[in-house]
Amino acid sequence: MHPTSLEMRVRRFAERVRTIKHVEQALALLNWDAQTMLPKKGVEARSQVIGTLTEQRVRLLLDPQLAEDVAALTEPEAAAQLDEPTREAVRLVKREIERRRAVPLELQRAFAELTTEAEAVWAEARKADDFARFSPYLERIVATVRTFADCWGYEGHPYDALLDDYEPGMTVAKLDALFRELRPPLEALLDRVREAGPVDAAFLRRAFPLDRQRAFVERVLVDIGYDFDGGRLDVSAHPFCTGIHPGDVRITTRYNPHDFVDAFFSALHEGGHALYEQQLPAEWADTPLGEGASMGIHESQSRFWDTFIGLSRPFWERYYPEAVDKFPEVLGDVSFSAFYRAINRIEPSLIRVDADPLTYQFHIFLRYELEKQLVAGELAVADLPAAWRERMRAYLGIAPETDADGVLQDVHWSAGLFGYFPTYTLGNLYAAQLHAAMHRDLDDMDARVREGDFAPIRAWLADRVHRHGRRHSPEALIAQATGEPPTARPFIAFLEEKVRDVYGL
Template sequence: MSQASPHYQQYVTEMRKIADIRYASAVLQWDQETYLPAKGADFRGQQIATLSSLAHEFFTSQKMGQLLKTLSEEDGLTEDQRANVVLSLQDYERHSKIPTDLVERMSVAVHKSFHSWMKGRQENDFSVFAPDLSEILQLKKEESTLLGYEKNPYDAHLNDHDKGSSVALLDQIFTNLKPALKSILDKILTKPEVEDGFLRQHFPKNQQWEFGIQVLKDMGYDFEAGRQDVSEHPFTINFNSKDVRVTTRIDEQDFSNMLWSCIHEGGHALYEQALPEAEYGLPLSEAASFSVHESQSRLWENQVGRSWEFCQHYFPILKELFPKQFAGISTEEFYKAINKVSPSLIRTEADELTYHFHVMIRYEIEKLLFDGAISVHDIPEYWNAHYESYLGVAVPDHKRGCLQDVHWSHGSFGYFPTYSLGSMYGAQFYTQAATEIPLLSTYIRNGSFQPLLQWLNGKVHIWGRKYDSESLSLKISGKGLDPSIFTAYLLDKYMNIYNI
């Protein structure tokens, strides 16, 4: 950094001050979802709103705009320095369209919405959450207008999560993906059902917790640079690459609930812990996109965590930890059980195949909300009808229906499609990793994840935001997103499990 020009050094200093404020706010948000006393909620909302507004004001100041313009015209910057400046200027131009007043109103609304979502879940009543969600939606529509869009106001938020994403693009992807998945599902549903009842016994909380911690350590998650806690909805949050925290939730009557949440969030955390420390506060210390972020969590959760090799290594350990629960169960039976395909209610607990119907329903609801075809109060009816139509399941209540996800309470419209995009990128990246690491299956069978983690560090994590999703995919695999790699992976897995 000592070789940088005075203007670039000033830019770094200013960006890091802004990052400090943003991450201070993130610490308060993490606390809000983990340990915040109930009576502290109101002041917490005010505190987060204040910090969010300050960060926005500093970043969109005339001083910062002039500095970025000067740097954009300056010769002598290194490739990485220029990438930081270009990305920061893009961010500045976007954020400058949003007035501080809207940032503050959104922060306050998100705080209210999160707590009414929690209360709505407790009371199993969507109407508790609906008024605050309506307010969030109106603010997001206001934001769409300010940001600008070509065809659909929803595009402004899709693009915010994955550069270049749009309704037109996602409609094309999902239109092609849906029949391919439906074809595999229809074949599976003609076969005998996989037995998985042994996963739903009493599994003591503490033993599940300790096993989850061990798997995270084995994956390479650094507990000296992070921690795990319990929350209503599992999530990962970072304050820098040396402080990356994950949460999970535990159901003592369902073994599947916690472990794969740990692995999923661990995949996110490994990405954050490997981002360049020297770029703190700058775009190159941030993930490429939300889709690429999800590629990491889905890759670890599914290509690794639900693999035959993973079961070969860990199931003997689990049999020692839970001898009564897994008595008489073979490794093959466990492998089939954790990969059972069965249309279900809860997205986070869904199998790899039907998971994407959950995503499609949420995507369609968001798209319809933004173009005004439905209102917030129509969500339960639309949700229930499409779960019946797409998955053939009846939604019994709001908690297991349209109140199951935290995303809308955060105002995270446009996030859900990244789960499907990430799953496809993840399959594509893992396929490439298996080509470049010939003994990858053997390593996983032996519980050795370092070769894969090192590959991901060098191929994905190291670049930060230098490349967008498609450019990174091209750099890694020689092609942009290819959904056929994902469907081929699913077909290969389920051919073996269901003999289709």
């Protein structure tokens, strides 16, 4: 290829990709608003706007000129002349073009409109404990994602095609093998904890004034490095993080006057996502490289902060005195030991986002199995509530009395995010591995946490994970960051140590 022609194609490719990214940023902002600020009467019109922009994004991707430039830039002679980031960006765009081309454009637009409406209906249905109100939308969503899987194709299970959107390279066969390895030691630990008896946590249900909860949450977010000049904290039915640009990363939480832990750890979790987004390379913001490597890697960043830092003894040795000062009428008679044991107790619960690090995985096992059955046509949407209760009893010995605490508790299905849930467990495993590697690399990491000195931790994560954006596969990124391929061993070791620390077992 003539150098001038190559330069022209690279420039034209970059300009088109920048335009696509700007449309994605607009969609992210509209979706954030839909979940935080949008009036009920605006939902239908907003769904149409999102549908229009989704269609325009796909049209930009499927433009013949872009396809021609991508094809030319992936030819061996041309690819050899590109720098590594440009070569990777071309590869990622080519993959996205292939996936979008496989699905009829009108179906992609209709799905964007459907899920925007469905999220609003889900929020009302959850509030009213009315699964029947939401189920017609979920039936249409399941039918559509099954069509997507057929359009994309798969070798093993139709769920493989959906997984690939969130964790490239992951398959049902790999996940089934991983979960078979992980589940027995978790069940054994849970049995040991049950024998030890419950931990008193009643004081966590006392009245925690909402204004002081928010002030405490904001203080800790600033300490760990969340930049409020490049983000904001709002309230939503289900906490989430929206990365619009490294300079505009928004998070939400939800406040309960009788549950301090809910808002605090939800905000810390979303703050971990936000730190990743804020520390992605700004020069890649308008390219596909300026994103997280996968949802599993993204979840590793949130779980790193809420579980491996936020539940640690050094963290609360730093912040518990401040919590007592902030809530003296609530925590003034509660010792550090009692508080630490209470927030680290292992106790089966109905709500996934409130679950401890051990029982949390059973919530994911349940959702993963139900999703596989729905996508394979082996389970009807109408049978979901009963199937949910049955598995909760089998896995954790409890079952919800209401659908609001059961099948309606998560926003993911209303958003069409089938294939997402397994990345939460992958994120836990990745986070444990990163945490163990960081302990090896940083001098006296616990002392740094105890002093509230999180800058070295952020810098380590930025160097090993964040600065690479989407250049590497999840497996390659973890291997490069920690020195070994992904493994469940550090996570199991972490849980065993937590059980010893909290229960003395």
